[in-house]
Amino acid sequence: MYEIIGKKNLGEGINLYIISVPDIALKALPGQFIILRVNKNGERIPITLADSDKNNGTITILVQTLGKTTHLLSELNVGDSLADVVGPLGVPTEIEKFGTVVCVGGGFGIAAIYPIAKAMKSAGNNVISIIGARSKELLLMENEMRSASSEVLVATNDGSYGTKGIVTDVLRELIYDKKMQIDRVIAIGPVIMMKAVSDLTKEKSIKTTVSLNPIMIDGTGMCGACRVLVDKKTKFACVDGPDFDGHLVDFDNLMNRLKFYKEEEKASYECHMKQHHNI
Amino acid sequence: MDKTANTNKQNSLETKERLKIKKHEMQSQSPDERRSNFKEVPYGYSPEDAVEEAKRCIQCKRPYCIEGCPVNIDIPAFIKLIEEGDFLGAAKKIKETNALPAVCGRVCPQEDQCEKVCTIGKRKDTPSVAIGNLERFAADYESKYGDIRIEVNKRKDKKVAIVGGGPAGLTVAGDLCKMGYSVSIFEALHEIGGVLMYGIPEFRLPKEILSRELKVLEDMGVGIFTNEVIGKTITVDELLTERGYSAVFIGTGAGTPKFLNIPGEELNGVYSANEFLTRVNLMRAYNKSEFDTPIKCGKTLVVFGAGNTAMDAVRTGLRLGYDDAKIFYRRSRKEMTARLEEVHHAEEEGIKFEFLINPLRFIGDENHNVTAVECERMELGEPDESGRRRPIPIKGSEFISDINAAVIAIGTNVNPIVPSSTPGMNLNKWGYIIADEDTGKTTKKGVFAGGDIVTGAATVILAMGAGKKAAVAIDKYIETGIW
Ligand SMILES: Cc1cc2nc3c(=O)[nH]c(=O)nc-3n(C[C@H](O)[C@H](O)[C@H](O)COP(=O)(O)OP(=O)(O)OC[C@H]3O[C@@H](n4cnc5c(N)ncnc54)[C@H](O)[C@@H]3O)c2cc1C
Ligand SMILES: Cc1cc2nc3c(=O)[nH]c(=O)nc-3n(C[C@H](O)[C@H](O)[C@H](O)COP(=O)(O)OP(=O)(O)OC[C@H]3O[C@@H](n4cnc5c(N)ncnc54)[C@H](O)[C@@H]3O)c2cc1C
Ligand code: SF4
Ligand code: SF4
Ligand code: FES
Numbered sequence: 001m002y003e004i005i006g007k008k009n010l011g012e013g014i015n016l017y018i019i020s021v022p023d024i025a026l027k028a029l030p031g032q033f034i035i036l037r038v039n040k041n042g043e044r045i046p047i048t049l050a051d052s053d054k055n056n057g058t059i060t061i062l063v064q065t066l067g068k069t070t071h072l073l074s075e076l077n078v079g080d081s082l083a084d085v086v087g088p089l090g091v092p093t094e095i096e097k098f099g100t101v102v103c104v105g106g107g108f109g110i111a112a113i114y115p116i117a118k119a120m121k122s123a124g125n126n127v128i129s130i131i132g133a134r135s136k137e138l139l140l141m142e143n144e145m146r147s148a149s150s151e152v153l154v155a156t157n158d159g160s161y162g163t164k165g166i167v168t169d170v171l172r173e174l175i176y177d178k179k180m181q182i183d184r185v186i187a188i189g190p191v192i193m194m195k196a197v198s199d200l201t202k203e204k205s206i207k208t209t210v211s212l213n214p215i216m217i218d219g220t221g222m223c224g225a226c227r228v229l230v231d232k233k234t235k236f237a238c239v240d241g242p243d244f245d246g247h248l249v250d251f252d253n254l255m256n257r258l259k260f261y262k263e264e265e266k267a268s269y270e271c272h273m274k275q276h277h278n279i
Numbered sequence: 280m281d282k283t284a285n286t287n288k289q290n291s292l293e294t295k296e297r298l299k300i301k302k303h304e305m306q307s308q309s310p311d312e313r314r315s316n317f318k319e320v321p322y323g324y325s326p327e328d329a330v331e332e333a334k335r336c337i338q339c340k341r342p343y344c345i346e347g348c349p350v351n352i353d354i355p356a357f358i359k360l361i362e363e364g365d366f367l368g369a370a371k372k373i374k375e376t377n378a379l380p381a382v383c384g385r386v387c388p389q390e391d392q393c394e395k396v397c398t399i400g401k402r403k404d405t406p407s408v409a410i411g412n413l414e415r416f417a418a419d420y421e422s423k424y425g426d427i428r429i430e431v432n433k434r435k436d437k438k439v440a441i442v443g444g445g446p447a448g449l450t451v452a453g454d455l456c457k458m459g460y461s462v463s464i465f466e467a468l469h470e471i472g473g474v475l476m477y478g479i480p481e482f483r484l485p486k487e488i489l490s491r492e493l494k495v496l497e498d499m500g501v502g503i504f505t506n507e508v509i510g511k512t513i514t515v516d517e518l519l520t521e522r523g524y525s526a527v528f529i530g531t532g533a534g535t536p537k538f539l540n541i542p543g544e545e546l547n548g549v550y551s552a553n554e555f556l557t558r559v560n561l562m563r564a565y566n567k568s569e570f571d572t573p574i575k576c577g578k579t580l581v582v583f584g585a586g587n588t589a590m591d592a593v594r595t596g597l598r599l600g601y602d603d604a605k606i607f608y609r610r611s612r613k614e615m616t617a618r619l620e621e622v623h624h625a626e627e628e629g630i631k632f633e634f635l636i637n638p639l640r641f642i643g644d645e646n647h648n649v650t651a652v653e654c655e656r657m658e659l660g661e662p663d664e665s666g667r668r669r670p671i672p673i674k675g676s677e678f679i680s681d682i683n684a685a686v687i688a689i690g691t692n693v694n695p696i697v698p699s700s701t702p703g704m705n706l707n708k709w710g711y712i713i714a715d716e717d718t719g720k721t722t723k724k725g726v727f728a729g730g731d732i733v734t735g736a737a738t739v740i741l742a743m744g745a746g747k748k749a750a751v752a753i754d755k756y757i758e759t760g761i762w
Contacts, residue, residue, distance in 0.1 A: 023512050037469060043562065043571040044469075068571060084469045086506040217557055217572075220467045220508055221694050222477075222534040224551035234538055234545070239696065253545050256647035260547040264573035 002036075002082040005058065012138050013065035014108060015074055016050070022057030024087045030115035031093030031211065031243055034059065035219040037084040038072045045069050046216045046238075048188075049088060050111035050141075062111035062140070068269045089219045090242045093209065095119045099183035102174065103129040103149065104167050104197050106189025110140045112211060113188045117148040120186075126150050128180075130170045132189075136161035168196045175204055182206050187246060191255050198246030208246035212237045214257055229253045294337050298399065302406045303332040310627040314597055317481040317565055320624055324416040326366065333362035336408045339398045344410060347396040349744040352376050354393060354410055361413055370421035373414055374429070378453040378496075379446065379743065381422065381488045382475060384415025387740050388618045422491050431499050432459035437757050440465060440524040442509040442697060445473020446739045447530030447730025449493070450746030451753070452501045458754055463502040463524075465509050470561065473532055475739070477561035478553070480591050482598065483621070486560075510700035519725050526725050526753045529701075529712060530746065533691045533731035539583065543641030544687075548575065548649035552588045552688035559595050577683030579603045581652065583638055584688030585615040590622060592686040593630050601684070605631040607638065609657055614667045635659070635670060639677065641685065653679050691736050701726070711735055719749030724762050727753055 006018030024034060033048045051060035065074045076082070093116050101120045105113035110131050121127045129149040133139040134157045146152050153170045154162025163170050167189070174180045185208040187197040194210040201208040214237050216226045221239035228237050229250035235241065305321040305328075307313075313320055324332065336358040344354040352373055360369035373380045387393075389411040394400060400407025439455050441448040444466035452462045470476050472489050497503060509515060509531075518524045536551035538544055555574075558564040562572035580596035582589045585608040596604040606625075608615065611634045615622060626632070635657040642651040656676035659668040693710035704723040705713045712721055712728040719727040729745030731737055756762060 023507070027512060041563070041570045084506050086467070086469070086508060086512070088511060089508065217554065217562065218468060220534075220696060222536075223554040223557050224536045224538070225554045227538075227545065229545055234540070236535075239694075250545075253647075257545070257547060259646075260648075261573045261575075264575070268571060268573070 002085040004076055004078055004080050004082070006060075007076075007078050010062065010140055013074070014062055014140065015065070016060060016062050016111075017073075018058050018060050019082065019085060020056075020058050021085050021087075024085065025052045025057045025059050026054050028052035028059060028088040029092035030095065030119045031112075032088035032090050033219075033242065034061070034085055034087035035089060035216065036073075036082050036086075038069060038076070038082060040083050042072065042083065043069050044084070044217055044219070046089070046213070046219060048108075048112035048211070048242075050114055052115075062108050064108045067265045068272045071269065071272065086219065089238055091240070093119070093186070093211075093243050095123050097124045099125065100181060101125040101127050102171065102182050102185045103127060104171060104185060104187040104189070104193075105129065105131045105145075106167055106193045107133075108140070109187075109189030109193070109211075110145065113186060114141055114144050114148060116186055116188075117145065121148055121150070125183075128153065128174070130155065130167045130174075132156065132167040132170075132193075134158065166196075167193060168200055171197060172200055175200070175206070184209070185246075186210075191251055191258070194246060194249075195251035198249065198251070202247045209243050210246040210249060211242045212244060212249065212254060213242065214254055215260070228257075292334060297335055297337050298402075298405055300331060300335050302335065302409060303328045303412075304409075305412055310624075310629065313482065314628050315600070317598055319485050320482055323419055324412060326364075326420070329361055329366075329413060329416045330364065332409050332413060333358045335399065335405075336362070337399060343396040343398060344393045344408075347393040349392065349738075349740045350376050350747060352393075352414070357417060358408065358410070358413055361417060366417055366420040367425045369413075369417040370425060373417060376747075377414075377743070378450055379492050379739075380414050381418035381492060382446070382484060383740055383743075384411045384413075384418060385484050385488075386475075386479060386618075386738075387411055388738060390619050392740070419488075422488075429453075429457065429495060429499050431457055434461065435459040437461070437525045438463065438523060439753060439757075440518045440522070440527045442515070442518075442527060442529045443467075443473060443531040443730075443732075444471030444503070444505075445530055445532050445730060445742060446475065447532075447732075447742035447746040447749075448473070448528065449496060450743040451528045451530065451727075451729070451750045453496055453499070454747060454750035455753060456496070456499045456501050458750070460754075460757075461500075461502070463504060465507040465513070465518075466503070466505045467508040467531075468561065469505050471503055471505060473530075477557045478588065478591065480556065480560055480595050481565075482594065483591065508696065510696040515697065515701040515704075515723075515726060525757045526727060528719070528746075528749055528753065529697055529721070529726065529728040529732060530730045530742070531694060531697050531732045533711075533736045534694045535692045536687070537690045537692055538687055539638060539689065541638060541640050543643060543649070546641050546643040546649040547647050548577075548682075548684045549641055550684065550686050552582070552584070552592045552686050553691075555592050555686045556588070556595065559599070565595075565599060574599060575684065576600045579680075579682045580605070580684045580686065581680070581682050582606050582686045582688055584608065584690075585610070585617060585632075586688065586690075587617045587621060589686075589688035590617045590625050592688050594621075594625055594628060596684070596686070597628060597630060603631070605633060607633050607636040607654065609635065609637045609670045610667060611635060611659060637670065637672060638685075642679070649682060649685060651679050651681050652685060653677060691731075693732070697732075704728075709735070717748055718752035719745060720752060720756075720762070725756070
C-alpha cells in the first residue's frame, strides 16, 4: 500500500524516504505532518512532511533513528511498504507576506522548515534561514535551503562551517548586532532550541512560530495524549497545532511530557536489538 | 397475567409454568481469575441454558420489549425460535433488524431498554427475560455453526460514502449495501469499529467478535478505507463532487476528550480515558511482548467519572496490574450512568467506589510525574438541568490521596475536523451536527449524519438506530433526487 520508492541515508542515523501516497501528496501543505506505522504491531509515530510532489503522488520525510520504531523504519528499503500512513494532519503553517522571515532549523527540524521557507519565499518574503548541526558533514539539506532562501546562515558546534556555536547565536547577532528588522521567526528543531529562540525573540517582541512535537497516538484530536500548555491553556498539538506562538508555549512542560515513556521505550529498543541483532 | 400471554397452541407451556422458571445467569470467569487477564468475563449461555431462559418469555400479545429496543428487534419471535431449538433461525430473525447482534447483546444497557419494559419484569418476583444474553447467544451460535453470508441485492450504479467506521457508519453501510449500493467507509484510524475498537475493552467485547461482524460487511462488498481522515485527506465536498458519491453519511462520533481544567492536569500519568483505553485496546499495549505501544503500571490508579468509559478504564487498570484501582465520582451511586452489569462486575473484581468527591488539583514530583490528588467532599443539593441533584462542596473537607495515575472519564466534546471543513452544514451551539431525527438529513444537500456526532455521547444501539433511519432516507434521496 504505502510503498517506499526512494531512500537516502543522510548520515548520523538520519534517513530520507520518498513514499507513494497520492491522496496525501495532493493535499499536503507546509507545516503539516503524517502518522505512520511500520508494521501491524507497531506504534503510531508522527513525522513532519519535508516535501510533497502532487504529480508523482509522493511525499518526502526525514527520520532520525532514535528508538525501536524509527530503527525498524531504518531497516526498510526501496520496494518495502509501511503498514499505515495517514495525513496530512495538523493545521498548515500560516503563510503570508510578512516582510523579512527568519527560518531557524536544527537537526531534522531543517527538513520540516524547508517547505515553509519555500512557501514563504513564494509568498514574496525576504527569507533568511539559519540552520545548524554539530559539524559540517552533518548539516542537512543545505542546497535545498539555499534555493528556498535569500540567504542561508550556518552554525556548527565545532566551527567546522559557518559560525562556531548554535543557531541562537546567529539569530542574536542578526537581532542585536546587525539590528535587522525581522517580521516573523519560524523555529523548528529540538524543544530546547525552540525555547531558546523564543526567549530571544520575546525580548524584542518578534512574533515567533514553533512546531511542537509531543507524544501522539491518533493525531486526530481523539486521545488528548498530545496536549500542550499554550498561554496556560490546554491545546491538542495534533489538531490545534503543531504550530503555536513560541512566546506562549510552556516548553518545560513539553520536555517533561516527552520523557514519560523513556524507560519503556529504552527497554523495548534493547529487547529488539537483542532479539534481532544480538547486541 | 394470562391476558397478556399468547395462548397459542404451539406454546406448550402454560404461562404459569413459565413464570416459575428461574432466571438463568451466564457462567463467568471468577472475579479472582479475571482480575489479571483480558479475557471476556461471561462465557455465555450453553444451549440448554438458553432454551430454559427462552421459556421464561410469555410471548406477549403486546410485546413492550420491542418498543424498548431502539431498533425494534422482533424479540418474542427470536426468543421463540431459541425455545424451539432453532438457534440459527433466531440469529437470522435478529439480523433482519440488527446487523451487530453479538455486539449489542454484550454492550446494550438492556436494563434501560428492552429489559426495562419487559412485561414479566414488571411483576414483583419475576426478573425480566434476559433478552441481551439470548441475543448474544444466538449471534455467537451462528458464528460458530452458521453461514453468515448475507444476501445482497443487484448492484445499483450509485455510490455512497460513509465517514467513520463506528456503529452508526457500519449500520448505514450494511443496509445500503444490502439495497445494492456501492458503499465505501472512510475511517481515520488504522482499524474500523469506532469506540467498539478503541474504547470498549477486550474483556467486555473481544476484538475477535467485532472482527467477525466486520468481516460479514466486507464479504458483502462494503469497501473499507482506513487511514483516511475526512476533512484532511479528502473533504466531504470532494466526496460529493470529484469522487462521485451521490450521498455522504457522517458518523464520526463524539471523540474529543474533556478535561477537568484543574492545576496539575498536564502532569505525566494523568490520562484522558480515550488515551488510556486507546493505548490498551486499539494499540494492544497490554500485550507488551508483541506490541510496541507502551503503557505504565503502578500502585494506585484513580478514575474520575462513573459512566461506561470510567468502568472500562478502572477495570483495565486493574488488569494491567495496578494494586489499587478505584473510582472517584462527584455525585452519588444513584447518578452513575454505567451499565448495571459493569458496575456489578467491577465491584466483584474489588474496584472501590468513592462517591461525592471532587478533584481540585494534581500534585507531582520533581520528574513531573503525578503522585497525589487533592480532592474535596461534596453533598447533594437541588436538582440541576439534567434532573440530577447538583453536588456542592463541603467547606473544609479537602484531603490528599496518593496516586500513580489518574484517568479523566468525564465525557467528550465534538471533534472539529469534519464540522470545520464542511461549509454549509449547520451545527448546534455545542458544535454537534444538526440532523433531522427521522432521516439524518443535515442542512447540506446530500449529506446525512447520525450517532454521537449528532446526539453527543450516547449508546451503540442508538447510533445504529440513527444509521438505519439514515440508510432508508439516503435510498429515498438517491432514488427520487428530492432533498
Ligand atoms: C508533529 C511531530 C512531528 C515530528 N516530525 C519528525 C520528523 O520529521 N523526523 C523525525 O525524525 N522525528 C519527528 N518527530 C519525532 C518522532 O515522532 C519520534 O522521534 C518517534 O516517535 C520516535 O519513536 P521511536 O520508537 O523510534 O523512539 P522511542 O525510543 O520510542 O522514543 C524516542 C523519543 O521520541 C518521542 N516519542 C516516542 N513516541 C512518540 C510518539 N508516538 N509520538 C511522538 N513522539 C514520540 C519521545 O520523546 C521519546 O522519548 C515528530 C514528532 C511530532 C509530534
Ligand atoms: C469506553 C466507552 C465505553 C462505552 N460503553 C458502552 C456500552 O457499554 N454500551 C453502549 O451502548 N455504549 C457504550 N459507549 C458509547 C458508544 O460506544 C457510542 O455511543 C457509539 O460508539 C457511538 O457510535 P458512532 O458510530 O456515533 O461513533 P464512534 O463509535 O465514536 O465511531 C466514530 C468513528 O469515526 C471515526 N472518525 C472520526 N473522525 C473522522 C474523520 N474525520 N474521518 C474519518 N473517520 C473519522 C473515528 O475514528 C471512529 O472510528 C461507550 C463509549 C466509550 C467511549
Ligand atoms: S439491540 Fe439492545 S435493546 Fe435491542 S433487543 Fe438487543 S439488547 Fe435489547
Ligand atoms: S421478552 Fe418480555 S415483554 Fe417481550 S414478549 Fe417476552 S415476556 Fe413479553
Ligand atoms: S494525538 Fe491524540 S489527540 Fe492529538
